Structure formats: C-alpha cells, structure tokens
Amino acid sequence: MTTGGFEVTGLTVVRGGTEVLRDLSCTVSAGEVTGLLGPSGCGKSTLMRAVVGVQQITRGSVRVLGEPAGSASLRHRIGYVTQTPSVYDDLTVVENLEFFASVLGVPRSRVGDCLTTVDLSSHRDAVVGRLSGGERSRVSLAVALLGEPELLVLDEPTVGLDPVLRQDLWGTFHALAAAGAAVLVSSHVMDEAMRCDRLLLMRDGRLIADDPPTALLARTGTADIESAFLALVREDR
C-alpha cells in the first residue's frame, strides 16, 4: 500500500444510465507525472472527479494518499483544476488567489509565488473576465498550486496555451513531481504524451494501456503515441 499518489480498484461509474467508467483499475505514484490520454468523452474527467472525491461512484474503490477518496482530511492535500476554469470572473487575478488562499489557510506570500509559476505576475490586477481563455485557465491552475498539494489533478491544463508557456508549465509539473507530489494531467492531444513519465490511455471508459511512453512505443512497434493508440484499439477489438 503506497501512501503517495492514488489507487483505483474496479471503478465503475454509471451516469444517466450509461457506464462512463467500466471496472477500471490503475495506480498513480508520487514523484511522477502521469498523463491521462484519450479522445474526448472517454471518461478522463469522470476518473479525475472520482479521484478528487466529487464524483458519485457506482462500484469499486478509490484510495488517495492512503485514505478513501473524498475524505475530509484530503481537502488540504489535493489540488484540482477542472477543464473550464473555476475562478470568479468578476474578481481580479490577485483577489481570486487571495480568497482561495484564505479558504485554504495558506500564507499570502503563496499568492505571489503561484502567480510567478503560471507567469501571470504582470496581470495581477486584471479582472479575470477580461483575460483570454489561456490566461483564465492559468489563474485556475495557480489556485490549485496555492496549497502545495501532494496530489495535483489537472484536467486539460495546457489547452490553447502558447508553446513556450506550455513547455514552462510541463517543467513546473516535473519540478512538483520531483519534490514528491503525484501529478495527473489529462489531455486529448497525443503529442503531449511524450512529456509524461507514465501514460494511461483510455477509451470508452476503460484503460487500454498503462506504460512509460517509450515502453508503449516499443511494445506497439510504432513511432508516435497517436499510432500506438490506434494499434492498441485494433488489438483491443
């Protein structure tokens, strides 16, 4: 039993009569950046919600940092960024961060640090509603970083970002993992996969691969993750 990261066993989630996740099992460990890849609608967000503890689950178990997902004691220890930025549009960047900092009970100095991490220091007094989509999602990411979480769950955090910034953010994810956190990043863009230490490939609510990217390429005899995904889908049929 690991105490870092999380462990999903036989997880099934039924939503509106359809099985969104089907008997899914996987383990994500601390110290690694794990990529969760798959086409949109395959259940990535639902899996992430289950890990964070905001998803009602039908069967199976999810243990996070050694405790059942959704436990009150985990609320200090997880950072979660949803696909659509969950921040207040009518507050400024710094007001958003200061508010969430007081809810988390972390010192104000974290606000400046996190703004630097997501490269938004120059926009600190801008009203969030007037920022671009990419900037808004960075505000949302900064909020998730405030509490120095042991598990960071990021649902498509790099969509629509400038390539330079994207590179920097992946650097940040790796730095956080190196410092001992478990980082789970979802994406529907296969080209981001090579940046991960490990990959979980999903399709139709099931896991079709769980390997380091290079091992995945070697196993499927392909040159890129997109082709590997296709090879796995063919094999799966």
Add this chain to the structure above:
Amino acid sequence: MSARVVLAVARRVLTQLRRDRRTVAMLLVLPCAIMTLLWWMFTGLPGRGFAALAPALLALIPFIVMFLVTSVTTLRERTSGTLERLLAMPMGKGDFLLGYALAFGVVATVQSALAVGVSTWFLDLDVNGPSWLLLVVAVLDALLGSALGLFVSAFARTEFQAVQFMPALVIPQILLCGLFVERDRLPRFLGVVSDCLPLSYAVDAMRSVSAQRHPDVLGDLALITAFAAAALVLGALTLRRRSA
C-alpha cells in the same frame, strides 16, 4: 466552522458586488424610488393610503430583491464550478452559507436603512414604534429571501429558470400577506395558507411597529428567523460535495 473562512467568503461576495456598480445602484436606489412612487400616488387622495401600505412594502422589497440576487449568484457559483472547487477544499458548508448570509445581511442593512430613512424623513411615514425595529424586520426579511433563493437555486439549471421561481414563490405570498385583503378576512383555507407563509409574519411585524408605540413583534421575528433557518438547512442539503 471557521471565522476566517466565513469572513473570506463575505468579503469576496462584497468585492464582487462592488465591481458591479449598476447592481449596487439598483440595490440602493430602487427601494427608495419605489417608496417615493407609492407616496406620490396617494398625495392627492384622502385617507391613510401611503401609511397603510408603506410598512408592507418595506417588508416586501428586501425579501424580493435578496431572493433574486441570491438565487442568481449561487446558481452562478454552481454552474461556474467554483462551488465544487470550494467544497473540494477545506471549507464547511456552514462557512459558505454564513459567509453569504453575512455579506447579504450587510447589503440588506444598508438597503433597508436607506428605504426606511427616506420613508420616515422625507415621505412623512409615521412610525409609532422604534424605527430601528423596522430595520431589524427588514434585515431578517432579506435573510429569509436569501435563504429561499439559495434553496431554489438548486432546482434551476439556468439563470433564466432561477428568475422564474420568483413569481412562483413570491407572488402568492404577496397576495396572501394581508396587503390586498386583511389576513383574518381571507376565506378560511387561504387564511390557513397565509398562516404558513413567512412573508405574512414579516408584514404583520412591520405593521405593528408602525402602528404601536410598544409593539410586541418578538413572536413574528422568531417565526421569520425559524423560516429562514429552515430554508438555510434545506439549502445546505442542496450543497453536495459529490454529484452524479
């Protein structure tokens, strides 16, 4: 329950409101304008038209306004994902609700103080009882409106739907609160219904304060508070940490 979190929520809600200047202006000016309009309507007529209706209106306005403001704000909080984010953080549901109640309580106090002030100083509304009691009733009313607004926001998917709850929940209360037909002269069944609606007690309390030198409104105030607390508890049940 944490005072730090409650205050953070209240401050945040007030900051959001401050940024929306038009809403602030409407919140503060509209009630005074409506009281003035009511006064103006009766200026050339004999009798106590304004004096008879004004206390009821002072009870209705904060209730309606806060109902609308809260149902839309909390719905936004639900649909934008910020509520889910907060509930995934170390935030108690009570912290969230009390923070909102505190912020809207402040707004309601300023709003009602202005409306009561304009009515008593400029529009010559005779208040026999202490004026501050009018304010207490108005603020409790506003909190009741907030609590109900929070509760119904759970049943609306869009702001459009949330606004539709206003006529459904509020207009019957306005009709039965004694403004149009005295409560004791309603058909028996409607009288019983009127007894079950919180706004009836708010209007009763406002009327007692304006009519009597030493009004006994403790019973009414206790009932309004109980209704507000019940609505808040129901509202808390609709704040789910886990959803389907």
